Amino acid sequence: MAELNRAELNAIELDGVVxxxxxxxxxxxxxxxxxxxxxxxxxxxxxxxxxxxxxxxxRMIAGFEEPSRGVVRLxxxxxxxxxxxxxxxxxxxxxYALFPHMNVWDNVAxxxxxxxxPQEEIRRRVGxxxxxxxxxxxEKRRPREMSGGQQQRVxxxxxxxxxxxxLLLDEPLGALDLKLRQAMQIELKRIQREVGIxxxxxxxxxxxxxxxxxxxxxxxxxxxxQLGGPREIYEKPASAFVxxxxxxSNLLTGVAAGGVLELGGGRVLVPGRDGxxxxxxxxxxxxxxxxxxxxxxxxxxxxxxxxxxxGTYNSYAVRLGDGTEVTVFQQNAHDATTTAERGDPVWLxxxxxxxxxxxxxxxx
Amino acid sequence: xxxxxxxxxxxxxxxxxxxxxxxxxxxxxxxxxQTGNAIDGFAMTFSFSNYADALGRYSTQLVRSLWYGxxxxxxxxxxxxxxxxxxxxxxxxxxxxxxxxxxxxxxxxFVLRTISWGFLLADDGVLFGTLKGWGLLPADFHxxxxxxxxxxxLTYNFxxxxxxxxxxxxxxVDPRVVxxxxxxxxxxxxxxxxxxxxLSLPGVFAGVLMTFVPATADPVNAQVLGGTGNTMIGNIIQxxxxxxxxxxxxxxxxxxxxxxxxxxxxxxARALGTENVxxxxxx
Numbered sequence: 001m002a003e004l005n006r007a008e009l010n011a012i013e014l015d016g017v018v019x020x021x022x023x024x025x026x027x028x029x030x031x032x033x034x035x036x037x038x039x040x041x042x043x044x045x046x047x048x049x050x051x052x053x054x055x056x057x058x059r060m061i062a063g064f065e066e067p068s069r070g071v072v073r074l075x076x077x078x079x080x081x082x083x084x085x086x087x088x089x090x091x092x093x094x095x096y097a098l099f100p101h102m103n104v105w106d107n108v109a110x111x112x113x114x115x116x117x118p119q120e121e122i123r124r125r126v127g128x129x130x131x132x133x134x135x136x137x138x139e140k141r142r143p144r145e146m147s148g149g150q151q152q153r154v155x156x157x158x159x160x161x162x163x164x165x166x167l168l169l170d171e172p173l174g175a176l177d178l179k180l181r182q183a184m185q186i187e188l189k190r191i192q193r194e195v196g197i198x199x200x201x202x203x204x205x206x207x208x209x210x211x212x213x214x215x216x217x218x219x220x221x222x223x224x225x226q227l228g229g230p231r232e233i234y235e236k237p238a239s240a241f242v243x244x245x246x247x248x249s250n251l252l253t254g255v256a257a258g259g260v261l262e263l264g265g266g267r268v269l270v271p272g273r274d275g276x277x278x279x280x281x282x283x284x285x286x287x288x289x290x291x292x293x294x295x296x297x298x299x300x301x302x303x304x305x306x307x308x309x310x311g312t313y314n315s316y317a318v319r320l321g322d323g324t325e326v327t328v329f330q331q332n333a334h335d336a337t338t339t340a341e342r343g344d345p346v347w348l349x350x351x352x353x354x355x356x357x358x359x360x361x362x363x364x
Numbered sequence: 365x366x367x368x369x370x371x372x373x374x375x376x377x378x379x380x381x382x383x384x385x386x387x388x389x390x391x392x393x394x395x396x397x398q399t400g401n402a403i404d405g406f407a408m409t410f411s412f413s414n415y416a417d418a419l420g421r422y423s424t425q426l427v428r429s430l431w432y433g434x435x436x437x438x439x440x441x442x443x444x445x446x447x448x449x450x451x452x453x454x455x456x457x458x459x460x461x462x463x464x465x466x467x468x469x470x471x472x473x474f475v476l477r478t479i480s481w482g483f484l485l486a487d488d489g490v491l492f493g494t495l496k497g498w499g500l501l502p503a504d505f506h507x508x509x510x511x512x513x514x515x516x517x518l519t520y521n522f523x524x525x526x527x528x529x530x531x532x533x534x535x536x537v538d539p540r541v542v543x544x545x546x547x548x549x550x551x552x553x554x555x556x557x558x559x560x561x562x563l564s565l566p567g568v569f570a571g572v573l574m575t576f577v578p579a580t581a582d583p584v585n586a587q588v589l590g591g592t593g594n595t596m597i598g599n600i601i602q603x604x605x606x607x608x609x610x611x612x613x614x615x616x617x618x619x620x621x622x623x624x625x626x627x628x629x630x631x632x633a634r635a636l637g638t639e640n641v642x643x644x645x646x647x
Contacts, residue, residue, distance in 0.1 A: 064543055084546045091547045097540035101562045110558075111548035158548070 009076045011166050011198040012038040012061055017070035019056050030056040032222035033070070038166075038200060038215075043192055045201045045209040048219035049245065054202050057219070058168050061200065063087045075165060085114075090159035091168040095175065096151045098143040104130070104154050105139035111162040129161040132191065149180045156191065166198040173208065185211055206246045210234060218242050235282075236356050243280040243358060250286075250326045252279045252355075264321025266300030269352035277357050283329040285354040288316060288340055293349045302326065304344045316340065318348060396615035406611060418616040422600050426621065429597040430628075432511070433580030436518035437526075440575050441568065443519070444526035448567070451527075452534035463531070466524050474521065478588045481517050482508065485589065509591030517585035522578060526571040533567025534560070569636055577625055597621055 019031040031053040038044045046054040059065040060072060063084035072080045079087055090111070099107050108129060112122045130136045133153040143151055152172060159167055172188075173181045189212050192199050203209050209216050210230040218226045218233060218241075226238040237243035240251060252268055254261045256277045261268040270277055281298075293299060302318040305325070316328040326348060340346050396414055400406035419426070451462045469477055483489050487506045488496070495501045507513050537560060545555035583598030590596075597617060605614035 062547060064546075084543070085549045085551060091544070093540050093544060095538070095540060097538060097544040099541060099544070099559060101559075110545070110550075114549040114554060158544075162548070 009040070010037045010073075011040045011042070011075060012036070012200065013071075013073040013076075014057070014061070015071040015073070017057070017060060017067045017072065019053070019060060019065060020068040029222055031060070031067075034219075034222075034224055036217060036224065036227070038198060041196055041198055043189070043199045043201065043212055043214045045203060045213040045216045046219055047203055047206060047209040047216050047245075048225075049204055052219040053222040054204075054219045055170060058091075058170060058200060058202050061166075062089060062091050062168050088165045089168060090162055090164040091170065092155045092159050092172045094170045094172070096143070096155040096172075098151060098154055098158070100143055103140050103142055104135060104146075107143065107154055108158045108161050110158065115162070125161055126157075129157045132160075132194065133157045148176050149184065152176065152184060153187075156188075160191070160195060160197070163195075164197065166200060169199060169201045171203055172201075173203075173205075181208075188212065210246070218245065220245070235354075237280055237358060239358055240278060240280075248283050248327055248329075249280050250283065250324075252281070252324060252326075253277070263300055264302070264324070266298075266320075266348075268298040268300065268355060269296070270355065270357050271352060273357050279355045279357050281326075281350055281355045283315070283327040284313075284331075285350045286326070286328045287349050288318070288328050288330055289347050289349065290340065290344065292347045297349045297351055298355055299347060299349045300326075301345065301347055304340050304342055304346055307340070307342055318346060392615045392618060395611050396619055398612050400612075402609035402611075411612075414612045414616040415620060418613045419620060422597065422617060425595050425597045425600050426617075426624070428595070429580050429621075430624070432515055432518060432586075432594075432596060433576050435511075435515045436522065436579045437572055437576040439515065439519040440523050440526040441572065444523055444571065445530055445564075445568070448527045448530035448534055452531050452537075463528075466527060470524070475584055475588070478517055478521065478584050481513075481520060482588050485513055485516075508589060509594065511594060513589040514586050514594045514596070517589040518579045518582060521582075521585065522575040525574040525578075529570035529574065530564060530567040533564040533570075537563045565636065569633075572632070573629060577629075580625065581621060 014034050014036045017031060017034045018029065021028045021030055034053070034057055046057060048054045056065060060067050063079070063082060063086075067080060070080075071078055074087065074089065099110065102110070105126060108126045109122050112125060117125075127136070130139065133156055135150065135153055135157065138146070138150070141150075143154065146154070152175075155172070169188075173184050176184060185208060188199075201209070201212065210233075213230055215227065215229055216233050217224045220241050226233055226242045228236075233242060234246055237246060237249065243249040243251065252261070252263060254263050254268075254277065255275060256270050256273045259269065259271045259273060261270050261273075261277060261279065268279055270279055287293070292301075300320055302320045305317040305319055306315075307317075308315040311332070313329045313331050316330065318326045318328055320326060328348060394408065395406065397408060397410050397412065398406040399409045399411050399414075447466075451459055451466075455462050472480075484491055485507045486492070487508060492501060492505060492507065496503055496505065507516075541563075542555055542559060545559045546552075550558060580596075581598050583596065583602050586594050586596040586599050601614050601617050601621075604610045604617065
């Protein structure tokens with residue numbers, strides 16, 4: 001039999017995974033059927049609002065919850081009913097869940113000790129890991145004597161020192177302030193590159209997911225709404241939910257004929273579409289101008305409402321003829337020409353490739 | 365004025381302590397060094413020999429009290445820890461119901477509870493009488509007036525004081541910390557030994573203190589459930605004070621008991637690691 005090549009196997013596979021709870025005598029589905037393949041070495045994010053099932057999904061990967069139906073595989077092996085202490089996977093908890101009665105060294109060494117690793121190796125690996133997370137010299141500290149950022153790094157070291165096949169992170173940056181969070185995002189990405197381990201990252205923060213992930217699964221109501229790279233998810237949202245959840249988005253609805261959607265005295269290009277259609281377009285893709293632009297672009301007229309100055313850009317709320325409100329971001333670049341003001345009639349335009357027709361399954 | 369406010373607010377409690385703790389203790393210390401009798405009165409003679417006499421006469425009862433108190437404390441720990449664990453981790457939404465059930469016997473007076481235990485353990489009582497009637501126990505089987513009865517009574521009476529502090533400590537253990545142990549390859553046993561147990565030690569420490577001290581000094585259980593061979597130091601103090609009116613001996617015994625308990629607690633705190641216990645408790 002040919003030897004299995006680990007690199008060719010997916011790190012994590014979920015196959016039709018469902019999780020049901022009994023709540024007040026009623027069956028509630030927290031996860032309604034998730035199928036995912038997470039590749040070896042990938043930085044993969046589960047993104048969605050609270051209650052979307054992302055944490056339950058991750059807890060099933062970790063082994064804290066058993067799926068009601070479906071299969072969980074790690075490197076091809078079915079682990080659906082394997083307890084967490086027998087899974088070659090580690091987790092960084094939301095509140096870190098450090099052992100409060102142990103110092104930093106003992107916290108980090110815990111997993112290796114449980115696996116009966118030789119003393120000498122424990123000493124070496126814990127030392128190395130504390131170097132990586134920049135905590136060397138703080139071995140004797142207790143968790144509560146440390147800042148949130150330091151506790152976070154202890155939690156990371158405690159998981160990574162075991163060299164797991166995959167690391168699960170449950171909103172690990174949620175408790176940190178903005179500055180520290182941004183620094184830790186870069187730090188996490190660096191550590192992931194350094195150790196080359198698959199990261200599964202659970203978050204409700206879309207900018208965090210877009211910044212760090214190789215791929216993102218956007219979850220809503222127990223299902224995966226869209227699976228793809230950050231750019232794909234941002235530029236081509238598959239549903240109204242995704243469009244609304246990731247960044248700001250404008251939704252234009254109408255009936256298209258021959259690839260053109262007539263809208264409030266203007267036209268939106270929707271190549272190859274006919275009939276009822278919803279189109280998304282990102283605020284920063286739209287150009288705002290006082291004169292009607294020429295060329296093969298989508299063009300709609302409107303009236304400027306609120307104008308908000310936001311430093312690097314202005315945000316315009318433009319009301320279209322049919323009452324739809326469209327948000328437009330315009331950079332305050334040195335060559336910015338338009339100075340539309342409240343009440344001005346303006347033209348909005350964008351190239352056809354920036355409006356994306358979606359199958360509207362649900363709304364946020 | 366502002367800086368004084370906390371002290372002023374604490375003043376009533378300090379006064380209370382002064383009047384009802386320090387003054388009686390000082391009075392008792394003084395009495396323990398006096399000589400005389402109840403009819404002619406007592407006079408201060410600084411007779412430290414009172415202590416030597418009292419100890420010489422009653423060392424058996426003192427050692428027995430410590431032994432019974434220790435046995436009962438161990439029994440309470442063995443019975444109480446699993447109960448506290450079960451309520452804290454498996455109690456779910458009914459936790460408060462179980463805690464209420466635990467405290468329910470306290471709605472009956474301490475002495476009355478002990479006397480009911482006497483009925484229960486009586487040679488021909490509800491329990492043993494019935495079992496003997498069925499021929500399950502020999503006719504001369506008895507528990508009342510033995511060590512087992514007294515230690516059993518102490519265990520029964522003080523058990524909630526062991527369970528409650530342990531429950532509080534276990535309740536405070538973050539379930540995610542236990543999950544983290546499982547996640548880091550710990551078996552159920554290892555997770556308990558390395559994480560849950562150490563985190564509950566402050567509760568165990570408090571529970572042992574709250575049960576060992578009153579159990580050792582308790583006169584009621586020995587009097588109601590014990591026989592002549594089970595007299596504890598509490599009974600002696602009571603008799604010396606109320607029956608023999610020998611106040612100096614009673615006071616000297618009380619102080620000796622207090623000293624022995626304080627030294628015992630000190631050694632115990634050292635052994636269990638004061639630092640660990642206090643640190644974990646301060647968390």
